[in-house]
Amino acid sequence: MDKSFSYLEELGSSRNELIKALQMIQNREGYVSDDGIRAAAEHFSLSAADVEGVLTFYAQFKRNKPGKYEINICDGTACHIKGAPLIQEWISAELGIKDGETTSDGVFSLCVVACLGCCSLAPVMAVNGKVYGQLDRKKLIKILNEYRKKEA
Amino acid sequence: MAEIKRIKIGAASCGLAAGAGEVVTAFRALDLSYPVVETGCIGHCYAEPIVEVELTDGSSIFYSHVKGDEKNVNDILALGEENRFTVSAERQKLEKLMVTRLAGRIDPKDMEEYKANGGFSSLAKAFEMGSEAVIENMKKSGLRGRGGAGFSTGMKWGFLAAKKDTEKIMICNADEGDPGAFMDRSLMESVPFQVLEGMLIGAFATGASRLFIYCRAEYPLAIKHLKIAIDKICEAKLNLFPGRDKALEIVIKEGAGAFVCGEETAMIASLEGRRGQPRFRPPFPTDRGWNSFPTSINNVETFANVPVVLADVDAFTALGTPGNTGTKIFALAGDLKYPGLVEVPMGVTLADIVYTIGGAEKGAVKAVQTGGPSGGCIPAEEFGARVDYDSLKALGAIVGSGGLIIIGNDRCMVETARYFLDFTHRESCGKCTFCRVGTMRMYETMERIVAGKGVPEDIDFLEDLGQKIRKGSLCALGQTAPNPVLSTLRYFRHEYEAHVVDKYCPAKVCPALSDVAVEETKCIKCNLCRKGCPVGAISSDIKVDNSKCTRCNSCIEICPKKAISRVKKGTGFDSSK
Numbered sequence: 160m161d162k163s164f165s166y167l168e169e170l171g172s173s174r175n176e177l178i179k180a181l182q183m184i185q186n187r188e189g190y191v192s193d194d195g196i197r198a199a200a201e202h203f204s205l206s207a208a209d210v211e212g213v214l215t216f217y218a219q220f221k222r223n224k225p226g227k228y229e230i231n232i233c234d235g236t237a238c239h240i241k242g243a244p245l246i247q248e249w250i251s252a253e254l255g256i257k258d259g260e261t262t263s264d265g266v267f268s269l270c271v272v273a274c275l276g277c278c279s280l281a282p283v284m285a286v287n288g289k290v291y292g293q294l295d296r297k298k299l300i301k302i303l304n305e306y307r308k309k310e311a
Numbered sequence: 312m313a314e315i316k317r318i319k320i321g322a323a324s325c326g327l328a329a330g331a332g333e334v335v336t337a338f339r340a341l342d343l344s345y346p347v348v349e350t351g352c353i354g355h356c357y358a359e360p361i362v363e364v365e366l367t368d369g370s371s372i373f374y375s376h377v378k379g380d381e382k383n384v385n386d387i388l389a390l391g392e393e394n395r396f397t398v399s400a401e402r403q404k405l406e407k408l409m410v411t412r413l414a415g416r417i418d419p420k421d422m423e424e425y426k427a428n429g430g431f432s433s434l435a436k437a438f439e440m441g442s443e444a445v446i447e448n449m450k451k452s453g454l455r456g457r458g459g460a461g462f463s464t465g466m467k468w469g470f471l472a473a474k475k476d477t478e479k480i481m482i483c484n485a486d487e488g489d490p491g492a493f494m495d496r497s498l499m500e501s502v503p504f505q506v507l508e509g510m511l512i513g514a515f516a517t518g519a520s521r522l523f524i525y526c527r528a529e530y531p532l533a534i535k536h537l538k539i540a541i542d543k544i545c546e547a548k549l550n551l552f553p554g555r556d557k558a559l560e561i562v563i564k565e566g567a568g569a570f571v572c573g574e575e576t577a578m579i580a581s582l583e584g585r586r587g588q589p590r591f592r593p594p595f596p597t598d599r600g601w602n603s604f605p606t607s608i609n610n611v612e613t614f615a616n617v618p619v620v621l622a623d624v625d626a627f628t629a630l631g632t633p634g635n636t637g638t639k640i641f642a643l644a645g646d647l648k649y650p651g652l653v654e655v656p657m658g659v660t661l662a663d664i665v666y667t668i669g670g671a672e673k674g675a676v677k678a679v680q681t682g683g684p685s686g687g688c689i690p691a692e693e694f695g696a697r698v699d700y701d702s703l704k705a706l707g708a709i710v711g712s713g714g715l716i717i718i719g720n721d722r723c724m725v726e727t728a729r730y731f732l733d734f735t736h737r738e739s740c741g742k743c744t745f746c747r748v749g750t751m752r753m754y755e756t757m758e759r760i761v762a763g764k765g766v767p768e769d770i771d772f773l774e775d776l777g778q779k780i781r782k783g784s785l786c787a788l789g790q791t792a793p794n795p796v797l798s799t800l801r802y803f804r805h806e807y808e809a810h811v812v813d814k815y816c817p818a819k820v821c822p823a824l825s826d827v828a829v830e831e832t833k834c835i836k837c838n839l840c841r842k843g844c845p846v847g848a849i850s851s852d853i854k855v856d857n858s859k860c861t862r863c864n865s866c867i868e869i870c871p872k873k874a875i876s877r878v879k880k881g882t883g884f885d886s887s888k
Contacts, residue, residue: 175602177584178567182528203584216586216740217567219528235490236683236716237644239730245863249845273570273734274490275529277328278642279356279650288531290328296845296865 164198174203181214190221218273226261226268228306230286235274237281246282247271249296253303266310267303313368315388317345320377321361321415323352323500324532325493325651329359333379338362341384351501353415354652358396362387363416373397401667402653407630409619409638410612411654414501419536422543425504431549433618437512438553445516445621446472452620452627453636458484458573458610459682459711460787461700464617470597471517471607480606481519483510483614484578485526485533488570489683490734492714494640494652495611499526499533502615503540507561509614511544512621514559515552517607521560525578528565537563570738574786575608577740588740589786610712612640631657635699639713645680646719647671655698662694664715671717678718678802682711684731685791687798688718707798709791723820724803725810729757731795739788746789749780753796763823763880765811774800819877822862826878827855833874840866840875 166183170176180202184195191214200207214220230250234243247269251257254267261268277283280292284299291302318338322331331349338347355361358375364387365371374387375396386393398406417424425431437445450465471479483506487495498506510522526534541561544550550559564582571577572587579601581587600606616637620627628636635657641664644650648670655664665671665679678688681698687708689696696702700710718727736750753776759765777793777800784790800807809815816824829840834853841849844866848859855866855875867875 174584175582178581179564182565182567213584213586216588217569219566219568236680236714236730237491237650239490240645240716240718240722240727242864245861248861248863252845272529273488273568274493276487276493276496277325278491278493278644279325279359280328281644283328290324292328296843296863 161194161198164195164202167198167202170202172203174205177203177205177210177213178217181210181220185220190224192222223259223261224265225270226266227310228267228286230267230269230284231272231275232269232284233273233275233277233282234271235276235278235281237278238274238283241281243271243282245296246284246294246299249299250284250303253300267306313366313370315345315364315390316367317365318343318347318387319350319363319365319416320347321352321359321363322349323415323497324530325352325356325497326359326361327532329356330379331360334360334362334377334384337379337381337384341388343388348418348421350417351415351419352497352652354411354497354654355396355398355649356651357649358651361396361415364390405655405659405663405668406653407638407656408654409627409630410505410615411498411501411640411652413505414497417502419501419503420539422504422540422547425502429622430504430618431508433621434508434511434515434549436621437515442472442516442518445512448621448624449516449617452624453634454613454616454620454627455635455700456610457612457616457639457713459685459709461710464609464613467597467607467609468513468517470595471519471605474518474597474605478521478604479517479519480601480604481510481514481517481522482575482578482582482601482606482608483522483524484573484575484608484610485524485530486566486573486578487527487530487611487712488573488738489685489712489714491644491680491683491716492642492712494642494713496530496533497652498611498615498640499530500536503533503536504544505618506611506615507537507540507544509617510561511549511559512617513607513609513614519559519607520557522562523582523601524561524563525566525572525582526563528567534563534565569740570734571740571786571788574788577786578608579606586740588742589788591785612713632697632699634701639698639710641698641713641715643669643715643717645715645717646676646722647717657699658697660694661689661696661698664698665694665717669715669717671719675720676717677720677722678724680708680716680718680727680731680795681714682709682791682794683714683716684734685709685787685794686711686714687794688724688727688802689798690802707794707801709794721818721820723761723816723818724799724806725757725816726761726818726820728795728799729754729761732757732792735788735792739792743784743786743789745780745783746785746792749776749783750789750792752776753780753793757796760807760810761816761821761823763810763814763821765807767808767811769811770800770804770807773797815879819879824880825862826857826880826882827860827862827866827875828878828883829853829855830874830876833872835872835874837871839869839871843869
C-alpha cells in the first residue's frame with residue numbers, strides 16, 4: 160500500500176470501519192483523492208468501485224481539493240426562511256464561485272450544507288468551523304474581507 | 312450578603328456562535344478567586360450569550376446578551392441590574408424541566424458535579440432492581456421513542472432482552488438531521504453523562520454488550536463532550552456491570568452526512584461500512600440488526616429520559632396525557648421572538664408553545680411546521696390542538712423529533728413546501744422508485760409553480776403523486792416526503808390556486824411573481840436604497856429595475872420612510888393590492 164496512508168493500519172481490517180477510514184483520509188488531505196480510494200480499497204480488500212460507491216452516497220466526502228477557507232452556508236429550514244439563498248448569491252457574486260467550487264487562488268471554497276444546528280441565529284454560515292450568525296450583506300462582506308486581509 | 316460562588320457561561324454551540332467564547336476569555340483573564348466554568352445550554356438561545364452568577368446562598372442571577380467588554384464584565388461582577396435575564400411567569404408555568412433539569416446548569420465535562428446532582432443514582436437503582444424490573448418500569452412509564460416514530464421504548468427493550476445466547480447491540484441515534492431540530496445536540500453538549508447513563512441502563516436491562524453512538528459529524532462539540540464523558544465512565548468502571556466479566560464497549564461513530572441514516576436499517580448499513588440504504592422490515596433490528604446481531608436503536612432524547620423515568624416512574628406518568636406520558640423537548644425557530652429549546656409536558660397546546668413560550672405575536676403567524684421536512688404544517692386556526700403523537704397525526708402532521716418552525720404571515724406556503732421537497736428529494740437514497748423519481752417530479756412541479764409557470768392541473772397531480780409516494784416507499788423518508796405539500800394543500804390550497812390561476816403570490820415572496828416598487832409620495836430621495844442595493848438595480852431617480860433586482864429586500868429594510876415594498880408582478884403602486 161501507498162505508505163502515505165499507513166495510518167489506516169490502526170483501524171483493523173473489518174469493513175465496519177470503511178467510513179471512518181474515508182473520514183481519516185479526508186481529515187488529513189482535505190478531500191479523498193484517487194490514491195486515497197485505492198488505499199482504502201486495498202486495506203479492506205474491497206474493489207475501488209465499492210469504496211467509491213460508499214463515498215458518493217455520503218454528502219460529507221469531497222473528491223475535489225477544497226480552499227484554505229471552507230465556507231459552509233447553512234440552508235436548513237430556519238436559515239432558508241431567513242434568507243440563506245441570498246447569502247449564497249452574495250458570496251457567489253463576491254467570490255465568483257458556486258456551491259462545491261473553489262476559487263482559482265485556492266483561498267475560498269463554498270459549500271451549501273444542511274442544518275448547522277444554530278437555527279436561532281439564522282441565517283448562519285461557518286468558515287472553517289467558526290460559526291457566524293444573524294448575517295446580513297454588510298456583515299457578510301466584512302467577514303469575507305477579514306479573511307482576505309489575512310491572505311494579503 | 313451573599314457572595315459570588317461561581318460564574319457559569321453557556322458555551323454550547325448556540326452560545327459560542329453568539330460570542331460566548333469571548334465572554335469566557337474575558338472572565339478568565341481576570342484571575343478571579345472563584346471558578347469560571349463553561350456550561351451547556353439552558354434553552355434560551357435568543358438571549359445568548361448567557362452568564363449565570365451562582366451565589367453562596369444557593370441562588371443565581373442570570374444575565375443575557377453578555378458582551379466580553381470590560382464594562383459589561385465588571386457590571387456583572389458587581390451584580391448590576393442591567394441585562395438581567397428572567398423567564399416570564401407564564402412560560403415558567405408551562406415548562407416542566409425534567410430531562411433538561413441539569414442542562415446548562417452543570418459543567419458538562421464534570422462527572423462529579425453530575426453525580427452530586429443525582430447523576431448515576433438511576434443506574435444504581437437499576438442494578439438493585441434487576442434487568443427485568445427495569446424493562447417492566449420502562450413499559451409502565453409509557454415512554455415513547457422521542458426520535459419521531461413514537462414506539463414504546465419498554466417494548467423495544469423487551470424484544471432485545473428476550474434474545475438469548477447471542478451478542479446484542481444498542482445504538483444511540485444521534486444523527487439529528489431534521490433541519491430545525493437541535494434538542495439532541497443540546498443534550499449531548501450539555502448533559503452527556505445523562506445520555507450515557509440512559510444508555511448504560513439500557514445495556515444493563517437488555518443484556519447488550521456493545522454500544523454505538525451514531526452522531527452527525529456536524530456536531531463536533533457534542534462528540535467532544537461525549538468522548539470526555541465516555542473516558543470518565545470507563546475510568547470509573549461504570550461500564551462493568553455487576554455479574555458481568557467483560558466491560559461494555561462504547562464507541563462513537565461519526566455520520567457522514569446522509570439524512571436517511573436516521574432510519575434505523577439505513578443507520579445499521581452505514582455502521583457496517585455500506586451505503587446507508589434502508590431495507591425491508593421485518594426482520595426488525597431487534598431480530599436482525601448490526602452484522603446480524605439483535606440490535607435496539609433509540610434516540611438521544613429517549614436515552615436522556617431513561618434516568619428520569621427510573622428515578623420516579625409515577626412522577627413521570629403523572630405528566631402528559633394518557634398514551635403520551637412525560638415531557639417533550641421542542642426546538643422553536645422561525646418567525647418568533649424567543650427561539651430556542653423548551654421542555655413541556657406532552658399535551659400542552661400549540662398556542663401555548665407558539666404564543667406564550669415562543670412570544671410570537673397573535674395574528675402574525677399563519678402556520679407552524681412540525682417534524683421538519685417529514686412533518687406537516689398546521690394552520691393558526693388549529694393551534695388549540697394538543698401537542699402529542701396522536702393529535703398531530705390527526706391534523707396531517709407529526710411530532711417528529713420536535714422541531715417547530717413558526718411561519719409568519721409574510722411567508723409563502725408554496726415556497727416553504729417547495730423548500731422541504733428540495734431537501735427530501737436530494738436526500739432520497741434512490742432505492743424505491745416512487746421516492747427517487749416521484750419526489751423529483753413533485754419538486755419540479757413545485758419549482759414550476761413558484762416560477763409562475765404552473766397550471767391548475769398541477770394541484771391534482773401533486774395530490775395524486777403524493778399519495779402514491781406515501782404508499783410506494785419502503786422507509787419513513789419516502790412515506791413522509793409528500794407531507795409538507797399535502798398538508799399545505801389541505802390548509803392553504805388558496806395559495807396554490809393564486810399561484811397557478813392568477814399568477815400571483817399572496818405573500819409576495821416568489822421572485823417570479825412579485826416586483827419591488829417605490830411609492831413615490833413617500834420617497835424622500837435619500838438614496839440609501841440605491842447605495843445599499845447589491846446589484847445596482849435602483850436608478851438615480853429611485854426607480855427599481857425589476858429585471859436586475861434579486862428581491863433581496865436590502866432596500867425595503869433600509870428605507871427610513873417605508874416607501875419600498877413588494878407588489879404583484881407588473882403592477883406599480885397605483886394598481887396594486
